[in-house]
Amino acid sequence: MQYEYIRTTEHMMSNDLSTDIHSRSALGSEDDPLAMRRLKLWIRMLGVTRQVENQLREFLRVSHDTTLPRFDVMAALHRWRDGLTMTELSRTLLISNGNATTVVNRLVKDGLVARIHSEEDRRRITVRLTPKGLETFEAVAAEHRDMVNDLFGDMTEADLDAMRGVLRRLRDGLSTQNVSLPME
């Protein structure tokens, strides 16, 4: 009985990830209501994201015998049809470079992705979809989008408008914060 943690409806504690995990704590800045609300929102966002990811993982496994990481890599290579270097790939997907190597290795073994050694710079390796990979991906991607459309079926145009701008601002704020991070 796989994915039993998704079957939460019959269970008292369903979706409790999204509730406030700190509400009873006696921490220093507990009396900052804005900070508190931001934390609550983050926890809720994380919960929703995990739920959607679990549903998509299940869909990919059952319907297409593949995994989320594989799909992500292929989606990136589909978006950048001319290929990406390994570094570009890992930065695009926000994963480590070693992780990118591992997933690409498996896709190469399955003939879905090809490694192309650069001639100008022999350190550089470009990865791109093979014809078989392209065909495979597009079949999956069509259903993937329908699945997302279902999962987000409650979201109206107004909802999308509301979230789009906030997420964009959040995303941009995060990337400017990175430069001032402590990383020697």
Add this chain to the structure above:
Amino acid sequence: MQYEYIRTTEHMMSNDLSTDIHSRSALGSEDDPLAMRRLKLWIRMLGVTRQVENQLREFLRVSHDTTLPRFDVMAALHRWRDGLTMTELSRTLLISNGNATTVVNRLVKDGLVARIHSEEDRRRITVRLTPKGLETFEAVAAEHRDMVNDLFGDMTEADLDAMRGVLRRLRDGLSTQNVSLPME
């Protein structure tokens, strides 16, 4: 030079996860603008979530020599101070039951968490924070909240209002969908 995939500011492709990976595709329902917008929003949400998670992971590693999964488990056990069964824990965190076992094993080994066998039902095991675990967690959680407050520093009260309701509706919609999922 760790976490190089976070240092995206100097790189052309920064945050490209959050852009539309399907914009050039020739899929069947491509002409459904609402479905398209929902997909784009999902991708952007996933990107933001990954960025925040990476920052928090880095913070936990550098400042407190711990990991995100460990923190998540301890946060749940802090919220439910009387303890959770393994099943409740995995459903709360939306992870598999086997995964919960692994993380709890390590926390037990470090003396941060204790397993308590139930007397009424001998299959059941309740997990809860030890005094040491409680103390450790509260020290980390205070800084964790400050970190989230910084990362979400651009979010105003109005932003929080806007996203809170949408995410709640999304979350509730997802959990009702689950009951009708194909899972034999």
Add this chain to the structure above:
DNA sequence: TTTCACTATTTCAAACTTAAAGCTTGACGA
């Protein structure tokens, strides 16, 4: 009582992930 279905948890193999170390190549100044 026995049997059978169900629940709770752990174990296991395979895949995924990170962070750090290692290797090769390229760029550049002495």
Add this chain to the structure above:
DNA sequence: TCGTCAAGCTTTAAGTTTGAAATAGTGAAA
């Protein structure tokens, strides 16, 4: 030319995660 450093990628060790199988306990029906 040589040395040095940085860039690009892979490898490695440790940890995380899943999904399926195994183990064990519960409860109720036959």
